[in-house]
Amino acid sequence: MxxxxxxxxxxxxxxxxxxxxxxxxxxxxxxxxxxxxxxxxxxxxxxxxxxxxxxxxxxxxxxxxxxxxxxxxxxxxxxxxxxxxxxxxxxxxxLPPPKALDIAQDRLTEKTFLNDAGISTARHFAVDSDADLAAALDALGGSGVLKTRRLGYDGKGQRVLRGLAAGACRGVVAAMGDVPLILEELVDFSFEFSVIAARAADGTVQAYDPARNEHREGILRRSLVPAGIEPATLAGARASTFALMEALGYVGVIGVEFFALADGGFLVNEFAPRVHNSGHWTDAACAVSQFEQHIRAVAGLPLGDPRRHSNAVMENLIGAEIDEAADLMRQPDTVLTLYGKAETRPGRKMGHVTRIAPLSAKG
Incomplete structure (x- = not known):
């Protein structure tokens, strides 16, 4: 195009x-x-x-x-x-190009690509057998997060291992489905945050303010903006996101999840080659949402200004929480979005609500 x-x-x-x-x-x-x-x-x-x-x-x-x-x-x-x-x-x-899909679908391929692009991640090891797992755990001091390399989301396909002796690894790979796995280091992080950014076909890039993310049972519960991130950490995270998009030849919106470390550093957890749950707040707090930004990028239009006009707290409505919709509609400075799903199930995202407030001095 x-x-x-x-x-x-x-x-x-x-x-x-x-x-x-x-x-x-x-x-x-x-x-x-x-x-x-x-x-x-x-x-x-x-x-x-x-x-x-x-x-x-x-x-x-x-x-x-x-x-x-x-x-x-x-x-x-x-x-x-x-x-x-x-x-x-x-x-x-x-758009985004199929290359981004190919890399994002395999956690090992993803982390290898990130590292090759000069972006730091948690230490990790490929696991295809119980012997591989024992060796990887030994290298990581007996603990780690064991994940399926493909198809996991919202905490699915993951198992946290702590203090597991090599002899206790028998049958673990089979219990995970006998599929290719990756063992990732348990990261002692302060909090999680994400950068939602966009790249146009001409290489122009824009990034929204990062959101601090809170999870429950592997599912995003809440995203808060401002995130309270040190300027140097923010600059580094944005630079890493832009470098990733450049390496991918990316066009569209991307969501990159980070671990913030106590020393001000950060590690990339993963990226999603699409609009992202932690960017839903942009629909209420920015003139141009992540959804419009993505359409602009893939349609060849100029990217919009990502600055926000409000502080925001976005919360997912999960399962039966959709029953609170009428009460939420009565609350001021509250933007409600429902997804039109016919069936309510535990753990299913049914909508989200964003509460906005005037920009603070720190925002």
Whole structure:
């Protein structure tokens, strides 16, 4: 794509969850149509989009229909089949590039790429057998976080190991599903934070203020802005995020999760090649949200100003917490977003609420 998409053009979105829904809304504000590819009829994104293709993400017929319907394609989650994204990229623009998907889908590949780009992560080891696990634990002093290399999210596919002797490793890999694993060092961090940033095709970059993130049972519970991060730490985290996007040849919005260390340093935990849960606050506290920023980037438009006009606290509404929606609507300075999901389940993100306040002297 060498010129910005004209109003009325169609943006394809692979994935029909809440992120696709919010992207479709942002695209409509800028005058674009959207077509969603998702196997679930009337998925949350399709409720706001111009049309939906009901089909598997790797179905050749569905992909051909998407390629014939859209002017550019993006995606809302990082487990899109890479082969499908590459197939689409032979026919039209796919942004962010499939390379970002390929790297983000494997935790070992991801950390290796980050390290090769000069970005620090926790120490880690590939684990394919109980013997590998014993050796890795020995190198890390008997403790670590054992994770599946692929498909884990919201705390799934993870097991914390503390003080485990080498002889106690028998059967652990089998219990994790006999899939490729990675053992990561347990990091003694002060708090977690994330940087949401964007890169345009011409290399222009922008970053939102970082958010301090609080998790519960592996799921993001709350994001707070300002995050109370030292200026030097903030500058380093932004520089690492920009370096990562440059190395990926990235176009679009990215979410990079960090561990803040007591000495002012930081480590990258992981990155998501898409809009990110910890950036939902931007829809209430910035003139240009992360969703609009992503649409601008993939459509070839100028990136927007990421400055915020308010402080913000964003909280996910998980499971039955959606029943609080009516009460939340009565609260001042509160922005409520529901995802249009038909079924409420424990641990399922049903919406989010952002409370805004005037900028403070520290903000």
């Amino acid at each position: 060498t010129a910005p998409l004209c109003p009325g053009a169609t943006i394809g979105i692979i994935g029909g969850g809440q992120l696709g829904r919010m992207l479709a809304g942002a695209a409509a504000r800028l005058g674009y149509k959207t077509v969603i590819l998702d196997p679930q009829p009337n998925c949350p994104a399709a409720q706001l989009a111009s049309s939906q293709i009901v089909g598997a993400y790797d179905d050749p017929t569905a992909l051909a229909t998407l390629a014939g319907s859209a002017d550019v394609v993006t995606y809302e989650f990082e487990n899109v089949p890479v082969a499908a994204a590459r197939s689409l990229a032979e026919r039209l623009g796919v």
